[in-house]
Amino acid sequence: xxxxxxxxxxxxxxxxxxxxxxxxxxxxxxxxxxxxxxxxxxxxxxxxxxxxxxxxxxxxxxxxxxxxxxxxxxxxxxxxxxxxxxxxxxxxxxxxxxxxxxxxxxxxxxxxxxxxxxxxxxxxxxxxxxxxxxxxxxxxxxxxxxxxxxxxxxxxxxxxxxxxxxxxxxxxxxxxxxxxxxxxxxxxxxxxxxxxxxxxxxxxxxxxxxxxxxxxxxxxxxxxxxxxxxxxxxxxxxxxxxxxxxxxxxxxxxxxxxxxxxxxxxxxxxxxxxxxxxxxxxxxxxxxxxxxxxxxxxxxxxxxxxxxxxxxxxxxxxxxxxxxxxxxxxxxxxxxxxxxxxxxxxxxxxxxxxxx
Amino acid sequence: xxxxxxxxxxxxxxxxxxxxxxxxxxxxxxxxxxxxxxxxxxxxxxxxxxxxxxxxxxxxxxxxxxxxxxxxxxxxxxxxxxxxxxxxxxxxxxxxxxxxxxxxxxxxxxxxxxxxxxxxxxxxxxxxxxxxxxxxxxxxxxxxxxxxxxxxxxxxxxxxxxxxxxxxxxxxxxxxxxxxxxxxxxxxxxxxxxxxxxxxxxxxxxxxxxxxxxxxxxxxxxxxxxxxxxxxxxxxxxxxxxxxxxxxxxxxxxxxxxxxxxxxxxxxxxxxxxxxxxxxxxxxxxxxxxxxxxxxxxxxxxxxxxxxxxxxxxxxxxxxxxxxxxxxxxxx
Numbered sequence: 001x002x003x004x005x006x007x008x009x010x011x012x013x014x015x016x017x018x019x020x021x022x023x024x025x026x027x028x029x030x031x032x033x034x035x036x037x038x039x040x041x042x043x044x045x046x047x048x049x050x051x052x053x054x055x056x057x058x059x060x061x062x063x064x065x066x067x068x069x070x071x072x073x074x075x076x077x078x079x080x081x082x083x084x085x086x087x088x089x090x091x092x093x094x095x096x097x098x099x100x101x102x103x104x105x106x107x108x109x110x111x112x113x114x115x116x117x118x119x120x121x122x123x124x125x126x127x128x129x130x131x132x133x134x135x136x137x138x139x140x141x142x143x144x145x146x147x148x149x150x151x152x153x154x155x156x157x158x159x160x161x162x163x164x165x166x167x168x169x170x171x172x173x174x175x176x177x178x179x180x181x182x183x184x185x186x187x188x189x190x191x192x193x194x195x196x197x198x199x200x201x202x203x204x205x206x207x208x209x210x211x212x213x214x215x216x217x218x219x220x221x222x223x224x225x226x227x228x229x230x231x232x233x234x235x236x237x238x239x240x241x242x243x244x245x246x247x248x249x250x251x252x253x254x255x256x257x258x259x260x261x262x263x264x265x266x267x268x269x270x271x272x273x274x275x276x277x278x279x280x281x282x283x284x285x286x287x288x289x290x291x292x293x294x295x296x297x298x299x300x301x302x303x304x305x306x307x308x309x310x311x312x313x314x315x316x317x318x319x320x321x322x323x324x325x326x327x328x329x330x331x332x333x334x335x336x337x338x339x340x341x342x343x344x345x346x347x348x349x350x351x352x353x354x355x356x
Numbered sequence: 357x358x359x360x361x362x363x364x365x366x367x368x369x370x371x372x373x374x375x376x377x378x379x380x381x382x383x384x385x386x387x388x389x390x391x392x393x394x395x396x397x398x399x400x401x402x403x404x405x406x407x408x409x410x411x412x413x414x415x416x417x418x419x420x421x422x423x424x425x426x427x428x429x430x431x432x433x434x435x436x437x438x439x440x441x442x443x444x445x446x447x448x449x450x451x452x453x454x455x456x457x458x459x460x461x462x463x464x465x466x467x468x469x470x471x472x473x474x475x476x477x478x479x480x481x482x483x484x485x486x487x488x489x490x491x492x493x494x495x496x497x498x499x500x501x502x503x504x505x506x507x508x509x510x511x512x513x514x515x516x517x518x519x520x521x522x523x524x525x526x527x528x529x530x531x532x533x534x535x536x537x538x539x540x541x542x543x544x545x546x547x548x549x550x551x552x553x554x555x556x557x558x559x560x561x562x563x564x565x566x567x568x569x570x571x572x573x574x575x576x577x578x579x580x581x582x583x584x585x586x587x588x589x590x591x592x593x594x595x596x597x598x599x600x601x602x603x604x605x606x607x608x609x610x611x612x613x614x615x616x617x618x619x620x621x622x623x624x625x626x627x628x629x630x631x632x633x634x635x636x637x638x639x640x641x642x643x644x645x646x647x648x649x650x651x652x653x654x655x656x657x658x659x660x661x662x663x664x665x666x667x668x669x670x671x672x673x674x675x676x677x678x679x680x681x682x683x684x685x686x687x688x
Contacts, residue, residue: 124673139669
């Protein structure tokens with residue numbers, strides 16, 4: 001009854017091609033925007049904003065990036081952590097070297113650096129695919145890990161890279177002194193803009209070329225899509241997103257981090273997000289990020305609430321087990337992830353309460 | 357500006373000569389070091405091959421790229437160690453570990469592989485990543501997170517060292533008996549696997565399944581039995597690899613990351629080739645030990661962490677199917 005599109009007629013191409021063509025969706029999105037922009041910052045506790053929301057936001061950005069590459073273009077990457085490290089390290093270096101540069105610009109530039117590195121390590125994808133490519137991207141991960149750990153220039157010879165305090169419009173937005181609300185708004189701004197760009201990108205010629213390559217590369221080449229340009233573009237844009245996500249992770253959440261924070265486990269974490277959320281879905285990237293971020297929070301808090309004290313070590317091991325089991329469970333039950341479940345729910349709602 | 361340009365130039369020259377010239381002088385000065393490092397590299401390579409072997413077995417028979425092989429190795433090694441610590445005789449402990457791995461193979465077939473039959477290779481690959489996480493958490497709960505030393509005496513693994521070639525090279529070269537044992541047993545195991553795959557009925561059935569699931573089913577090969585069999589076999593290979601790895605350092609969960617080194621080995625050797633796993637392992641092992649030692653001056657420590665992957669990457673660009681793999685990748 002509620003979710004029914006009958007009677008909503010389109011009178012222009014623009015209306016027909018809108019991202020949310022159904023009125024109910026637009027209302028839902030508007031409500032979510034109000035919640036995200038007003039309600040959460042006003043009523044959310046600092047713990048909720050920092051530990052959950054900011055984490056979800058920058059992980060969503062990384063997941064969108066990886067989803068563009070793996071979900072839409074079909075190139076598996078296990079180097080996400082490395083590309084995020086490039087973003088974090090380059091934004092740290094730039095913030096130190098150019099104290100007057102606007103922080104937003106620094107974030108964007110760090111994305112460009114990550115994109116350049118992404119293109120470099122995307123080159124093997126022109127000759128190989130599948131598992132072979134996955135291993136090739138592992139080379140990127142381990143090499144970048146080592147590079148940032150061993151070459152002093154990147155970390156200014158200290159053991160950690162730092163989120164340098166900066167302000168925007170007179171408000172401190174990065175570093176330990178910034179309030180969670182300010183950080184939250186910065187993260188939200190980036191994620192909203194780039195999610196919108198990604199959504200439109202995958203509906204455009206570029207996105208269709210990516211999907212053609214994913215579905216059958218030889219056929220795509222025959223209909224005139226250049227594999228070289230398309231694949232490298234996917235690597236570049238994906239790494240751009242991951243790079244910005246890495247910068248945000250450092251500047252808005254960790255403040256100070258050792259470069260080995262961006263290790264292979266981070267790559268897996270983002271990969272799990274897109275598997276659980278849904279390969280080839282922007283919405284899925286958000287759902288997956290939210291899921292993977294909240295599971296550990298629930299697992300650490302649930303035993304206390306239930307009155308079962310378990311050690312933090314055991315909780316960590318249980319977390320591994322539950323993660324693993326969930327991945328297998330999702331792959332068996334719904335290989336297309338949470339996004340697909342949402343789609344099924346929408347189709348059911350459309351006929352509710354009178355299914356035929 | 358000119359001075360800066362000159363600085364960069366000297367740095368470049370230093371760097372390049374450090375990479376490509378200095379190592380040869382170093383070799384000329386201390387030839388015994390080179391031999392020592394080659395031996396180290398070969399023994400590291402044997403260890404990588406042992407893990408890669410498990411990958412190859414499973415990939416050949418079920419087309420599954422088993423990411424969890426590394427953690428299976430840890431699991432198997434720890435089972436042996438824990439059983440011996442509990443006072444079980446060595447032979448029985450190994451038998452017990454075999455039972456553990458077979459039970460695990462049954463569980464994996466029932467809970468993971470069977471529901472996912474007919475899915476894309478990539479879905480199965482991701483499922484094994486999930487499996488690896490599950491086993492890591494599970495293993496840490498039952499075995500404890502701390503690494504355990506392998507009781508080499510109880511297992512009767514020799515752990516002395518032999519010094520050879522002292523007269524020829526000026527200084528003697530050390531060979532560890534442990535490495536010799538690993539290489540010897542490894543060779544034996546590879547021979548056994550090759551005979552098993554090529555000469556027995558079950559081995560032929562296994563290869564048939566690898567070639568074509570459907571066709572194998574239709575001539576009456578029980579797919580599930582084959583899967584359980586091959587995962588058990590990989591588990592048994594893992595016991596050996598786990599004990600040997602553990603004897604070298606300690607049996608602990610940090611080995612699982614090291615086991616990722618088996619991936620470049622596989623790429624180099626080709627996913628479907630048993631000899632390829634051995635030769636690939638040796639090349640990667642030797643290459644990274646050489647790099648670690650002779651490039652330490654210009655690149656710092658830890659070159660071996662990534663050099664194997666880069667070697668594999670370069671091989672991939674030239675020969676996408678690896679050195680011995682079947683040529684199945686289409687050119688694009």
